[in-house]
Structures are given as structure tokens and as C-alpha cells.
Amino acid sequence: MLPLLSQYLPLCREHVALLGADNDGGRKLAQRYGLNFSTCTLTPENYAAKLARHLSGGDVLLNLSLGVGSLDLMAWCREQDVVYIDSNLEPWTGQTHSLALARMHALRWQGHGRATAVFWHGANPGLVTHFLKEVLALLAPGTATCYEAVQALGIQVLVISEFDSRRASMSSAESNHGKTGIQPEFEFSNTLSASGLAGELCASAELAWGTHEGFAPVRAVLRSIGRGLALQLPTSGRATLVRSWTPSAGEFHGYLLGHLESFSMAELLSAPVPNNPIRPTVFYAVKPCFAAEAATRNMTVDVPPSHWRYRVLKDELFDGGIELGVLLLGPHLSYWYGSHLTLSEARRLRRLSTYLSCHLMRTALVLPVACAPD
Structure with missing residues (x-):
């Protein structure tokens, strides 16, 4: 930063x-x-x-x-x-x-x-919100607002889709997971804030609920927010898997985590009128890096273990990359728009042996600092 x-x-x-x-x-x-x-x-x-x-x-x-x-x-x-x-x-x-x-x-x-x-003007929801505005202008150039673009394109679901394929050479949680007779070290490693991701995984899964949805899941809580509804599921993010897609990974199952962009984007795509007739379902789905996913499977309660070691992977990373974008879905539309950045390319651009998620987040964070009043 x-x-x-x-x-x-x-x-x-x-x-x-x-x-x-x-x-x-x-x-x-x-x-x-x-x-x-x-x-x-x-x-x-x-x-x-x-x-x-x-x-x-x-x-x-x-x-x-x-x-x-x-x-x-x-x-x-x-x-x-x-x-x-x-x-x-x-x-x-x-x-x-x-x-x-x-x-x-x-x-x-x-x-x-x-x-x-x-x-929250980091990669999510800052950068991905700009992705959304760009793709709507690309696909529906004759519309004046994001809401009109949603109507024209028939968008029913918007997924903020993130797939982290990076691997680390010294991740005990990743390398030991699944090996018979070897107890993984109590460690949560991730390519960005390890403790932050652990907290999000343990928090309730939340999303913006679309007007086309028939009924809410059992024991879920619906709340009125702005121009529509927010849905809080009775399960945590680590226990809630949803399907998503990115160009390199194809279809995958990711964790549904509560993120502010689920609600801010839903508001952006909703008409400012009572009884809004069209509002898409919006949620964030992430497949974290292999080390973080292995550690997540070792978590047994919805509280980040205090005795675990939380570690950010940096120089140990040797392969992979990250895809972050928006996936637009409707009866006649399936379109992904976003960023694909490999570890080697990020290090070449920044000349830093560091984690590239932070490069995306820091770039987005600089914008509001630069635009702050003198």
C-alpha cells in the first residue's frame, strides 16, 4: 500500500x-x-x-x-x-x-x-463494481442506467466470482491434508489476510435476494434493505457451497461469503421505484487458494480458532494466479467479465515477490485516497 x-x-x-x-x-x-x-x-x-x-x-x-x-x-x-x-x-x-x-x-x-x-473500496466491491459498469455498457450500449441494462439483458443472477489457483511450496496445511497418519499443523494460510478470510468463512452467509426467486430457504432471515431484500442463511460461509464459473477454472464450487458488494450491486441494478419489478439475486462466491481451502476443511466450529497460526503466503508462492470478475446469468445470457492475473505476471509488473491479491486491492484503495478533498 x-x-x-x-x-x-x-x-x-x-x-x-x-x-x-x-x-x-x-x-x-x-x-x-x-x-x-x-x-x-x-x-x-x-x-x-x-x-x-x-x-x-x-x-x-x-x-x-x-x-x-x-x-x-x-x-x-x-x-x-x-x-x-x-x-x-x-x-x-x-x-x-x-x-x-x-x-x-x-x-x-x-x-x-x-x-x-x-x-470496502478494495478489490471487492470497488474493483468489481467498475467491472460491472463496464460490462453493462459493453453489452447494452443503448441503455442510460444499470437498471435499464438489466431489463434489456434479462439478468436474473449476478455472481461475484473469484478463483485463486496459487500454490505454495511451504504450506503445511496444503501438503499434509489428506495424508494418512499425518496431523496437519494448526495453521490457516492464505494469499491475503488469513485471519480476515477465516472470519468471513465463519460468519453467516448473506446475499441479495432477487425478485424472481420463489421462496426463501428454511430458517433463513429476509430483511428489507433499500430497494429489495437481503437474505441471511442459517449456515456459515464455510458450510455454504454454490456453483460459479471463471474462464480458466470453468465451473467450480465456491464458498458463499457475506460481502457488501452483494447488496451495493443489487441496489445499483434496481429501479428507484416502489415495488421494484426486477432485481437480480447477487452473491459472492470464492474458491480460495489450496492451502486456505485445506485449512477450512479442518475447521469444526464457526469461530476462527484462537490457538491456530494465521499466515500470509508470500515468497512461498510458486505457481497459479487469481481470476476475479462478475458473472452475469439470465435465460439467454451467460457472460463473465473481469481480471485474470498470474503470479508471474503480477511479479513482473510490480517487481515485488508478494501476493497479487494485494496488488488488486491496493490499486483500488488508492483511488479514494487520491480523490479525497485537499
Whole structure:
């Protein structure tokens, strides 16, 4: 993230501060880029006082943490005239929330004359939302709105489809899984935030429910959000498999995870009128890397195991790539539009031995930072 920010924005290093709970890792990162670092563990009781030491009106807070209440930070920034950018929409550690309801709560804070807040503008839903707008303009060029394009194309289902085929040479969870007599190490490895994916897998599976759907599954909860309905399934993401497709992988079964783009895209594709006649079903399906999938099969409860080791794969990666895009489905349409990026190509482009998911997410995150008011 820091290389991209310094590459595209005129940053004054004296005015940039890193805050983090990881004293050793954070301090090394700050020293590498010549920035100030403060050890800072935010809680519901202390976040206001700690943020006030570092931020004032006109500043920008970029939150990339897990387990820190996004809505509370957004409310504080709003009152202090601080631009707020968040790669997620997180509850506090130990708390849970419905993504659909959290999104509705955040949208109630909209108003003129207030500091801007941008949520979840990473790869999902930031980049994939741009994919959706581009493909609708490509397939239905004569339409003026996304809703009109949905009507013209007859789209009933939109799948945010992600397939991660990367392999690691030193992943114990991947290499030991399934071998008789070998107990896998209690480790969750992934190509991006390992603890973040584990949390999403353990959370309830949520999606936007289309108007063409006949009935909801048993014990599922339907909620009215904006112009349609959100469906919260009684199962977690790790226990909910759905079919999806990408060009290289073909058809595959992925985990249905609750993601904000399921609801924001459904709103984008719905007419702003009462009793909206057409609204597609929208959900996010992901097939994680082999190591993460192996670790997921070893999880027995819908809580990320606290005694496990969570590790981000970097230099161990030796093969594969990632496909991320939108899959449009209807009676007369099946169309995928997105990005296919191999590990070797990502390393060639960035000249960094790092994980390419982060390249996609960081690129999307730079956009709202660059567009923030002076």
C-alpha cells in the first residue's frame, strides 16, 4: 500500500503516521519508509481519545485493520471532519453484525457538508463494481442506467466470482491434508489476510435476494434493505457451497461469503421505484487458494480458532494466479467479465515477490485516497 501511495500521491512523510497493535512489524515498516509509528490497540473504550492524538480536521484516516469497529470510527471522523477510508466494514473483536444492516446504518450518515467516508473500496466491491459498469455498457450500449441494462439483458443472477489457483511450496496445511497418519499443523494460510478470510468463512452467509426467486430457504432471515431484500442463511460461509464459473477454472464450487458488494450491486441494478419489478439475486462466491481451502476443511466450529497460526503466503508462492470478475446469468445470457492475473505476471509488473491479491486491492484503495478533498 505504501509504495503505491508514495508513487501516485505527493505525500509529506512528516504528516503520515502508522498506527498498529503489532509493535515490531509496524515499527520495521515505518522505518523502511521513513514514517512515524505509534503502538496503538483500539478498543470501544479508547478509540476516540487515541485517534484525537493523531488526527484533526482535514486529515485522512485509512483503516486496514481487523476487529476495529468501522461504524464507530466513521462516526468519530464525521464529527471531526476527517475523511474516512476503510477496506472493510468490521465489528469490534468479539462482536458480530449483519453486513446488510451495517451497510444500511452507514448509509444513514450521508449528508452534505460532512467529511467523506468510503467503505470496502478494495478489490471487492470497488474493483468489481467498475467491472460491472463496464460490462453493462459493453453489452447494452443503448441503455442510460444499470437498471435499464438489466431489463434489456434479462439478468436474473449476478455472481461475484473469484478463483485463486496459487500454490505454495511451504504450506503445511496444503501438503499434509489428506495424508494418512499425518496431523496437519494448526495453521490457516492464505494469499491475503488469513485471519480476515477465516472470519468471513465463519460468519453467516448473506446475499441479495432477487425478485424472481420463489421462496426463501428454511430458517433463513429476509430483511428489507433499500430497494429489495437481503437474505441471511442459517449456515456459515464455510458450510455454504454454490456453483460459479471463471474462464480458466470453468465451473467450480465456491464458498458463499457475506460481502457488501452483494447488496451495493443489487441496489445499483434496481429501479428507484416502489415495488421494484426486477432485481437480480447477487452473491459472492470464492474458491480460495489450496492451502486456505485445506485449512477450512479442518475447521469444526464457526469461530476462527484462537490457538491456530494465521499466515500470509508470500515468497512461498510458486505457481497459479487469481481470476476475479462478475458473472452475469439470465435465460439467454451467460457472460463473465473481469481480471485474470498470474503470479508471474503480477511479479513482473510490480517487481515485488508478494501476493497479487494485494496488488488488486491496493490499486483500488488508492483511488479514494487520491480523490479525497485537499
